[in-house]
Amino acid sequence: MAESRFVYVTFIRTTPAKLWKALLDPEFTRQYWVETWQDCEWKPGASWKLMIPDGRVADSGKVLEIEPERKLVLSWRNEFKPEMREDGYSRLTYELEQQGESVKLTLIHESDQPKSKLIDAVSNGWPHILASLKSLLETGESLVETRTWPKGM
C-alpha cells in the first residue's frame, strides 16, 4: 500500500445535529478530546487549528469541504512534534449518516506518505477519543482518561 490510512466506523445513539455539534464545539471537544479545542470559522477554505490548553497549536490546516451534519474534510499537519510535522499535510474526513436510531460516524485519517508517523500516532489516539465521544453523547459522561491533556506532552 502506497499511502497510510486509518479508518474507524462507530454507531452512536444520537442525532446528526448533536454529533455535529460535539465534533466542532469547544465546550464538547474539551470533555472528550484531551482538553483541546478547535479554532476555526467552519466554512470552506477557513484555516483550522487544534489548540492545546496551554495555548500551543497541536495541528493546523484548512477546511477542504464542509456540509453541516453530513461531512467535514480538513487538511491536517502536526505542528508541535518535528518528526511528525515532516510528514506534511494529511487529510481527515468525518462522515455522518443517520441509521435507525443511531448515527453512523466514519472517520478516515489519511496521508500520501507511505509510512506516515502522524497516521501511526493518530491511529493510537483516535480510538480512545472516539470511544469517549460516544460515551459522552450516550451517557452524558466522557471517559476519564480523555478529560485532560497528558502531562509533559
Place this chain on the structure above:
Amino acid sequence: MGKVFKALADPGRRLLLDRLHAENGQTLGQLCGHFDMTRQAVTKHLKLLEDANLVVTLWRGREKLHYLNPVPIHEIAERWIGKFERGRLRVLAELKQQLEGENDG
C-alpha cells in the same frame, strides 16, 4: 453484538481479519491471494464481516479497499474487561505467547 460473535465464529473469517491486521487496506484480489478459498467464498465472508462492522470498505480511485475496524472488538473488551485487569492480562498474555509461541487457534 450477536452479529460480531457470529462473524468471529468462523476460522476463515478470523484469518481474513488476521490478514487485514497484518496489512490494512487490501483489495479483494490481494486478500484472495492468501487463501485457498474461491473468490466467491472470500466475498461472502467479507460481506458477513462488513455486516458486523468488523470490516469497512472504502473506494479509492477504482480500487475497493478493505479495512479492519477495531470498534466492535473494543466494545467487547470494554464490556467485560475491567480497567484494573488490563495490565495483568497483558502480562499473562505475553507470558503465554513466549511459552507457547504464536498460536491463533
